[in-house]
Amino acid sequence: MEISASGRLEVRITASDVGKRVSVRRLGEPGAPGEKFTDTVGVLTSWDDGVLLITRKSGETVRIAESSLVAGKIVPAAPARRRGPATSYEELARVAARAWRPVESERLGEWELRAAGGFTRRANSVLPLGDPGLPLDEALSAVRRWYGERGLPAYVQTATGAEGAQEQLCVELERRGWVREVTAELWIGAPAPVADRDPGSGVVLSRTADEAWLARYRRKGVSEVALKVLGSGPSVWFATVPGAPGRAPAAIGRCVVDGRWVSFAAVEVDPEQRRRGLATAVMAALARQALDEGASAAWLQVETDNAGARALYAGMGFAAHHAYHHYREPDPQPGTPGARRS
Numbered sequence: 001m002e003i004s005a006s007g008r009l010e011v012r013i014t015a016s017d018v019g020k021r022v023s024v025r026r027l028g029e030p031g032a033p034g035e036k037f038t039d040t041v042g043v044l045t046s047w048d049d050g051v052l053l054i055t056r057k058s059g060e061t062v063r064i065a066e067s068s069l070v071a072g073k074i075v076p077a078a079p080a081r082r083r084g085p086a087t088s089y090e091e092l093a094r095v096a097a098r099a100w101r102p103v104e105s106e107r108l109g110e111w112e113l114r115a116a117g118g119f120t121r122r123a124n125s126v127l128p129l130g131d132p133g134l135p136l137d138e139a140l141s142a143v144r145r146w147y148g149e150r151g152l153p154a155y156v157q158t159a160t161g162a163e164g165a166q167e168q169l170c171v172e173l174e175r176r177g178w179v180r181e182v183t184a185e186l187w188i189g190a191p192a193p194v195a196d197r198d199p200g201s202g203v204v205l206s207r208t209a210d211e212a213w214l215a216r217y218r219r220k221g222v223s224e225v226a227l228k229v230l231g232s233g234p235s236v237w238f239a240t241v242p243g244a245p246g247r248a249p250a251a252i253g254r255c256v257v258d259g260r261w262v263s264f265a266a267v268e269v270d271p272e273q274r275r276r277g278l279a280t281a282v283m284a285a286l287a288r289q290a291l292d293e294g295a296s297a298a299w300l301q302v303e304t305d306n307a308g309a310r311a312l313y314a315g316m317g318f319a320a321h322h323a324y325h326h327y328r329e330p331d332p333q334p335g336t337p338g339a340r341r342s
Contacts, residue, residue, distance in 0.1 A: 009071035015047035017074060019168060022054065024072040026064050037070065043160070043167035053171060057161030058304075059183055059323050061171060085188060085260075085297035089162035089322055090129060092186060092299060097127055099256035099263045101232035103225055106146065109133025113146050117225040121182060121326045125155035128169060136172060144329055154329040155181075162322035170325065177330035184303045189318035191262050191298045195287035197316065198277060203285035204240045213240050215248035216268055230266075234258045237289055239282045243270060253282035255290060262290035264300040267309075279312060 013022050023041045040062050046053035052064040102114035102123040110130025116123035124147075132139035140154075147154040156173060159165040174180070206213075209230050214222055222230070230236075233256035241251040250273050254266040264286060269278045287298070300318065302309050 011069050011072045013044065013072040013074060018044050018047055020044055020074050021076070022072060023075045024052070024054065024064065025070050026068040027070060040064065041075065043165075045167050045171040055160055055167035055170060057323060059160040059167075059170060059180070059325050061174070085190065087188065087297070087321070089159055089164045092188070092321060093127065093129055093159065095258055095261045096122075096186065096263065096299065096301075098258055099233045099265075100229060103228050104150075108139060108142055108146075111139070111143075113143065115147070115150050115152060116229050117223065118152055119219075119223065119226040119229055121155050122157065123229050124152055125157040125326055127157055128166065137176075140176065140329075147329075156327045157324060158327060159186075159322050159324045161320075165322055170327070173327045178327040179330070180325050181328050182326045183323055184301050185320045185323050186299055186301050187313055187318040188297065188299045188321045189313070189316060191287040191290050191295050193317050194283050194298065195291055196284075198281045198284040201281075202241055203281055204242065205285060205289060206238050206240070207236065209238050209254075210240075212242070212249055213238050213252050216240075216243075216252045216270070217266060218268055230254070233263075235293060237286060239286050241278055241282060251278035251282050253279075253286055255286040257290045257293045257295050260294070260296045262287065262293075262295040262298050264298065280316075283316070 009025065013024070021042065022044045023039065025037050025039050028036055028038055040054050040056070042054040042056040042062070044052060045055045045061070047066070050066045052066060052069075054062045054064060056062065097112070100120070100122050102116040104115045106113045108126075109132040111132045112127045112129070114123055114125060114127065118124055126143055134142065143156070144154045156169075156178065158170050158173070160167050160170060170180075209217070209227065219226065235257040237255050237257070239253040239255070240249045243250045248270065251269040252266060253264065253268075256263045256265075264283055267279050267282055290298070298318070299321070300313060302313060304323075
């Protein structure tokens with residue numbers, strides 16, 4: 001907190017600091033149990049009518065009454081990281097987009113509208129990196145028309161918790177009734193330590209996802225569109241640990257090598273064979289392949305409630321870089337143009 005020369009706490013932020021990363025201390029609610037003061041760190045996304053909105057790294061928005069503030073200051077937008085490769089949100093967002101390409105895309109200014117027949121939100125959502133070239137309401141109307149023409153709900157993918165992320169856009173979407181359906185995190189690390197963890201014996205690598213690999217993949221009934229998405233990316237590899245005769249593989253995984261980056265995804269293990277190191281073996285084999293192709297940094301995505309995966313990746317040296325979210329368009333009012341039946 002900011003402390004004056006006299007030793008008193010001071011509020012050194014104003015409404016003109018909207019969009020900046022701040023740290024504030026406020027008085028607790030009168031009569032409420034707990035600490036007298038509460039600290040909040042995040043991006044100041046609004047300061048209107050005596051109320052501040054601060055969006056935390058997780059994407060949670062905290063409402064704070066201006067009258068309850070006792071201290072506040074601007075903090076560095078990108079605090080130093082103790083581990084993981086140096087990178088920006090924009091670099092990671094573009095690398096992640098190249099690793100999971102839609103079958104159709106169109107530009108709206110600097111936004112990218114992506115569609116793939118509804119296979120995963122990532123391939124069927126807007127990636128808003130920059131200015132759409134229109135006022136926000138007009139841009140969102142254009143987004144809804146584009147997805148409506150394809151029989152798809154409109155989604156916008158946003159991020160919080162990193163310099164250059166979209167806390168402000170999250171707040172504006174929520175004000176307009178867009179609903180956050182999914183929050184996950186993008187973690188970063190180094191492939192070399194992963195490659196050293198297991199000799200990888202028994203892991204088979206292929207450039208294509210064959211029937212055996214797909215039999216273990218959690219998304220059943222994979223269509224031709226889905227196969228195109230799975231096979232997209234600069235240098236794609238699929239890993240398989242064969243199972244017993246006549247059974248699906250014991251474990252699978254996928255990676256995409258893109259310059260200095262490698263992504264890990266679709267790491268899945270037969271529930272009957274978990275805790276035997278198969279996920280580690282799959283990732284180690286993929287990491288060695290990525291190192292052979294010149295990768296020196298790695299990223300992966302993990303859901304916030306997947307405790308097992310988070311423990312596995314943390315043990316491999318990965319750490320969260322930012323959170324990302326998918327916002328779904330508001331349901332149209334019955335009888336309005338563009339209303340779709342479920």
